Amino acid sequence: xxxxxxxxxxxTHGDSRYLGTSQGARAVDADYMRQIAVAADTLxxxxxxxxxxxxCEDAWVVASSLISATRxxxxxxxxxxGLSTPGLAVRMASTFDRLSNGxxxxxxxxxxxxxxxxxxxxxxxxxxxxxxxxEFIRIWRGAFEADxxxxxxxxxxxxxKGTRTLYPPVQKPYPPLYFGGSSExxxxxxxxxxxxxxxxxxxxxxxxxxxxxIRARAARHGxxxxxxxxxxxxxxxxxxxxxxxxxxxxxxxxxxTIAKAQAAFARMDSVGQQRMAALHGGRRxxxxxxxxxxxxxxxxxxxxxxxLVGDPETVAAxxxxxxxxxxETFILSGYPHLEESYRFAELVFxxxxxxxxxxxxxxxxxxxxxxxxxxxxxxxLPKAAEQKAA
Numbered sequence: 001x002x003x004x005x006x007x008x009x010x011x012t013h014g015d016s017r018y019l020g021t022s023q024g025a026r027a028v029d030a031d032y033m034r035q036i037a038v039a040a041d042t043l044x045x046x047x048x049x050x051x052x053x054x055x056c057e058d059a060w061v062v063a064s065s066l067i068s069a070t071r072x073x074x075x076x077x078x079x080x081x082g083l084s085t086p087g088l089a090v091r092m093a094s095t096f097d098r099l100s101n102g103x104x105x106x107x108x109x110x111x112x113x114x115x116x117x118x119x120x121x122x123x124x125x126x127x128x129x130x131x132x133x134x135e136f137i138r139i140w141r142g143a144f145e146a147d148x149x150x151x152x153x154x155x156x157x158x159x160x161k162g163t164r165t166l167y168p169p170v171q172k173p174y175p176p177l178y179f180g181g182s183s184e185x186x187x188x189x190x191x192x193x194x195x196x197x198x199x200x201x202x203x204x205x206x207x208x209x210x211x212x213x214i215r216a217r218a219a220r221h222g223x224x225x226x227x228x229x230x231x232x233x234x235x236x237x238x239x240x241x242x243x244x245x246x247x248x249x250x251x252x253x254x255x256x257t258i259a260k261a262q263a264a265f266a267r268m269d270s271v272g273q274q275r276m277a278a279l280h281g282g283r284r285x286x287x288x289x290x291x292x293x294x295x296x297x298x299x300x301x302x303x304x305x306x307x308l309v310g311d312p313e314t315v316a317a318x319x320x321x322x323x324x325x326x327x328e329t330f331i332l333s334g335y336p337h338l339e340e341s342y343r344f345a346e347l348v349f350x351x352x353x354x355x356x357x358x359x360x361x362x363x364x365x366x367x368x369x370x371x372x373x374x375x376x377x378x379x380x381l382p383k384a385a386e387q388k389a390a
Contacts, residue, residue, distance in 0.1 A: 009333035047074030191217030228329030
């Protein structure tokens with residue numbers, strides 16, 4: 001089994017040690033986001049996801065500010081069909097890809113919150129939004145692949161005449177397209193037009209059904225689609241510590257806050273959000289929805305609401321189970337995001353064949369803290385490796 005791609009998350013909508021309270025919260029400013037991006041880049045994460053929506057700082061502006069602070073890190077940044085024109089999105093993407101030397105990935109977000117979309121000026125129901133997204137991506141691809149005469153398209157919602165890009169991106173023919181959605185329309189769009197389909201962290205059986213459906217649809221179009229999953233992680237040296245950390249994360253949540261959040265989610269027309277809410281039903285006593293898959297985050301957080309919880313070996317094993325289904329990319333996050341990026345990399349990366357091994361660091365000196373003036377630390381092994389060696 002090949003090693004997975006592992007992404008981290010830039011929390012442009014806020015960060016904290018606890019959900020539902022300002023206690024333990026921190027300001028997410030330019031310096032903090034830069035710290036997380038540099039940490040992810042240095043630790044060996046393959047990329048970062050930047051969320052989108054009115055609860056977030058703008059993803060394109062933030063990602064652009066982080067290009068020069070990083071070296072290899074890729075940026076998964078959203079385009080919102082219907083909120084921007086295809087031609088403008090193509091120019092933005094091409095410029096970013098050129099300035100970052102090929103480090104842009106595109107997250108196509110159709111949206112599921114009607115009130116948020118209307119506040120931004122898009123008045124279209126669920127079906128219409130997917131029609132717009134379909135036309136948007138056809139124009140997107142046509143613009144990148146157009147000759148000197150440009151690309152012409154006349155659709156139900158979008159029309160362009162002679163669109164093309166004069167400054168081609170580094171990645172050919174265009175930065176890869178990522179997309180998530182659980183409705184019939186979303187699956188069909190993913191199968192016909194997208195490069196990578198992303199699912200939120202549902203139990204393996206449900207994820208397997210999604211993958212099988214999209215693979216079958218893609219085959220009918222003569223295509224193949226890659227797959228990724230969006231999850232939170234709570235990993236500690238022991239399973240007991242990890243579950244205590246999960247309980248601590250929601251220890252400040254009261255029932256009124258949970259009920260208010262669940263009512264807001266219920267108003268959305270996102271099938272994926274409905275599936276997330278159905279995993280726990282807003283109840284604290286039904287949060288482990290599959291072995292080591294915990295839905296506590298989804299009590300109040302929209303979108304991805306589940307976390308893998310456990311010791312490093314258990315979390316790595318659960319990730320391998322998803323890999324066996326066809327998942328190649330894991331987009332992870334943890335609270336607070338700076339510290340947890342280090343914790344996950346230090347504890348789990350060695351079990352996944354990721355990150356920098358001891359001895360591969362550019363520094364020539366000891367790895368770890370030197371003790372008593374001149375005693376160099378002994379090489380350490382992950383717990384599973386220690387047991388095998390014994």
